[in-house]
Amino acid sequence: MATLHELSEFRRPLPINLANRPTASNCDDCGARHSGLCNALTDDELEFLTRAAQRVSLAPGTVFVEEGEKASYFYNINQGNVRLFKSLPDGRRQITGFAGPGYFLGLAAGENNAFSAEAMDHVKLCRFSRASLMAVFEELPVLERKLLDVAMHELVLAQQQMLLLGRKTAIERIASFLLAWAERLEICPAGRLPAPNAVMKLPLSRTDLADYLGLTIETVSRSLSQLKRDGIIDIPNIHEIILTRPRALSEIAEAAV
């Protein structure tokens, strides 16, 4: 069974916020007061939801959702990062997204999963059987609304990514990605630019980056090098980027005329 702490956040960056529960109690696990879904629920409701979840711990590299398999579960990530992807028989891979702590996952599925999911590092998550979560909806309609919000936000991101994959050049893809990643890390509010010289962790291999952006690792590397040469970013080490001139980055990303 899962704890309040583990359920506390159903994906932070949502387009529509639910009202906070005014007198939320502090978390049994960590003492903090959690934002997100839980604050919209009563204690009884929370208890109800908690019973529907199993806690799971995954080693790095574990593929815990398999494309094409029967879609049996939803997941809420508490710790670690997950790669979502689709593959072709000859090994080509398209990463469709990355999910970190607070992300809710499993919506892109009908009868069967449309994607695979793999732990990038040590991952802890809450697992809900689809049937039990659907049953919970009867008691907690607010949860269904929350899921709809999550799905709608996913759709916005998916359409952005289609524009990127279908119509942007390599350097535009890299620039777009860096800015989107900054938003994701909450280095800046959605739709705003980060401050000049903002520092950003980027815990992805070049291979992941390439498979997410529809490029090869060589092109990713070359594009990053070019942005560095042009003084728009700096790369102190492989997993860190300094956004020296975010404005310039944004002009490239949006193909400003």
Add this chain to the structure above:
Amino acid sequence: MATLHELSEFRRPLPINLANRPTASNCDDCGARHSGLCNALTDDELEFLTRAAQRVSLAPGTVFVEEGEKASYFYNINQGNVRLFKSLPDGRRQITGFAGPGYFLGLAAGENNAFSAEAMDHVKLCRFSRASLMAVFEELPVLERKLLDVAMHELVLAQQQMLLLGRKTAIERIASFLLAWAERLEICPAGRLPAPNAVMKLPLSRTDLADYLGLTIETVSRSLSQLKRDGIIDIPNIHEIILTRPRALSEIAEAAV
């Protein structure tokens, strides 16, 4: 105000079907008994929903959803076809989907619309203000479930498209598209192949096709010509395709090894 007929179908091809209303009355407009959402509702509920919708008629070429504008409405298409797309300032365009009769539209939006929508021919649709539809949820939770199903199905399609745009070759994109279009036209059930020599209407310009598949019109034309040369399809006229050998098409689309 909209009629039962106009509301009768909230997008046909759904991954999860709602139970039919056993004793659905026939449609006031057309006399037929409609499948889809309406059959899951009582007459009172239907009446309630009907009041929340305005009927709208659009001339070909009308852009009735503008990317970046405040997202105020959802739409349910009754007649005609719609292009959904995103653009870059220099005119590059990525079509993210096509919506025909029965399609529900407007989910890919947070505060603002993530896409634009344009009537491809004469379109009739029902328009719901977001606020009023949200209000309807209180009375008709089944509607919210339905919308979640629609959104989940959209996500499945979006991920398929990301794989196509990020990792498939031109000819694979064309082959994938033709099979997906056949499913959409219900020439074959989802996940199955059409019968050999199935005939298919394709009411899209090469430009639309190119902007949907992330290619140029020349490449679209060349790829279609090649499939024709190889005896896999036939093209009796611009807006009609014969799927001579669907199995071969599928092997190309899925990059079978």
Add this chain to the structure above:
DNA sequence: ATGCGGCTTTGATCCATATCAAAAGGAAAA
């Protein structure tokens, strides 16, 4: 019928990115 204009196809060439190859880090083991 004839001619015009827009779409589509086909051909020739170019170029952005992939592919192939090798050198340069950088972390962990010996």
Add this chain to the structure above:
DNA sequence: TTTTCCTTTTGATATGGATCAAAGCCGCAT
């Protein structure tokens, strides 16, 4: 420290699809 192995960067070359150009096709108005 040195070696090994793996990832990343950089360089050289190839190529799939874009771009540029022209010819075909077809509907429509005259």
